[in-house]
Amino acid sequence: MLHAVIMAGGSGTRFWPASRKMQPKQLLALSGQRTMIQSTLDRLGDLVPQNQRWIITNQLLTDAVREQLPELPAENVVGEPCKRDTAPCVGLAAAMIRRIDPDGTMVVMPSDHVIASPDKFQAAIAAGEKLIDEDPTRIVTFGIKPSYPAESFGYIERDEASQIDAAGVDAYAVKQFREKPDQATAQRYLDEGTFYWNSGIFLWRASTIFDALEKNAPKMSQHLTAIADAMGQDNFGEVLTKEFTAIEGTSIDYAVMEKYKNVVVVEAPFPWDDVGSWQALSRLHDPDSNGNTVVGSHVGIDTGGCIVVGEPGHTVVTIDVKDLIVVQTKDATLVAPKHAEERVREAVKALEEQGMTDKL
Incomplete structure (x- = not known):
């Protein structure tokens, strides 16, 4: 089954004074009548059932998120007790999903993007899901074709010689992930035409990403397994706080993406904005x-x-x-x-x- 995981723990400080500790950017309506987190779930359409949608957020925000998303099961909104970056966030979701759906696939995305064409977004996710069905060890990421030499995004370099047939979208093996560049380097990336902005949207089997975390961050995976094992139990909150707090945080890019060999980048066919400031x-x-x-x-x-x-x-x-x-x-x-x-x-x-x- 396909599960959607929304990373919604950011503080959105660059949007102060509208964004506050208890009402950060993802809970604001910046591009329409719906808030950013509501719009993120809206664009999934019928692709993912409500009970297979998961929000990983700040523990202080769980009530506010549940209020904005009353259609979700309350237990699908999980509050991190502290900030530990994106690898523990992704790993926690993977551990929980793997426990209830061992063959489950996850689409992981931030809660603060604007994507104006939900139909194209859904088609891209469906294409990525087929790539994973063909090879369950694959990790699929979505690259945004750059329109200017941005210094504020990470980049993905594609392997030109490895174009993959991906149900109507362009896909390539990933040659390398690149950190945020200086202006001259960003201009070179734009000129070369083989680089994408890293959208931070990923697709993988829950078991695949968790196995990768077990290999590269074994202590983290042990803590996450303990949390998943407590799902549905009365002491889940206590276990979550104890085990998650003990994790040493790092990004999913550093923990897995930069090391993993079987990564495919799909050129996003949808308009995208990360609404960073x-x-x-x-x-x-x-x-x-x-x-x-x-x-x-x-x-x-x-x-x-x-x-x-x-x-x-x-x-x-x-x-x-x-x-x-x-x-x-x-x-x-x-x-x-x-x-x-x-x-x-x-x-x-x-x-x-x-x-x-x-x-x-």
Whole structure:
């Protein structure tokens, strides 16, 4: 059976002040009426039944996630007691799924992407599932054809000589995973045409990925097995906290993907945006005639190229400014030049250091 695993433990600090500790980015509606995590599940359509959809999130967010996704069984929303990166997150889901469905296949994806064509997304997942049915030891990942020399994404280099027939989508063996590059290297990747952005969307048998973790991170897999063995028992929460906290965190890319030999990359046939920061809104909403992206009520006088976000009932007025990010919430306002948007994390850290935790 096909299971869907949504990684939803991020804090979304680059979207402060809208994103907060108890309401991070994945629980916000940034690209429509539905929140990001709701939209992530919506795009699965009928591909995965509700009882085979799993959310791995922060323990503090389990109630909020269950409230937004009442159609899911409560036990399918699992809260990590602490941050341990993506390998333990993926491994936990794999251990639990393997226990109830030994031959189960998992599609793993972040909760904060925007994919505008659900039908194309579902077709790509179905094609990837066929690749795994042909060879259950395969790992399938989805690469995004780059449109500019991005320095903020990891890259996947394909093996040109290994094109695979994959039910109407282009697929290749992976030659190498690459870390986030500098600008010159990113431009070279774009020019060469054999590199993809790493979307962070994966498809594999639960047993395959867990076996790989057992090989490369045996101590981690022991803790995860203990958690899975406690499924359905009264002490599951206690076991989860004890065993998960004892894990040394690392990314799934480092733990498995960069070492595994049988990896196939499918060129994603769907439009994709990772919505990493406030500037993503300019890609999700049509700018006005002056290049301003506005969510809310805004009056601009000699204003151009700005991103303006305001609470309902509040009007933001800007005069003689360009290329600013202005975000107003009920208890905090952010004003920053667009080129400095990565420094929003610094603002969050400064608030924490000054004891202003009520703003976080």
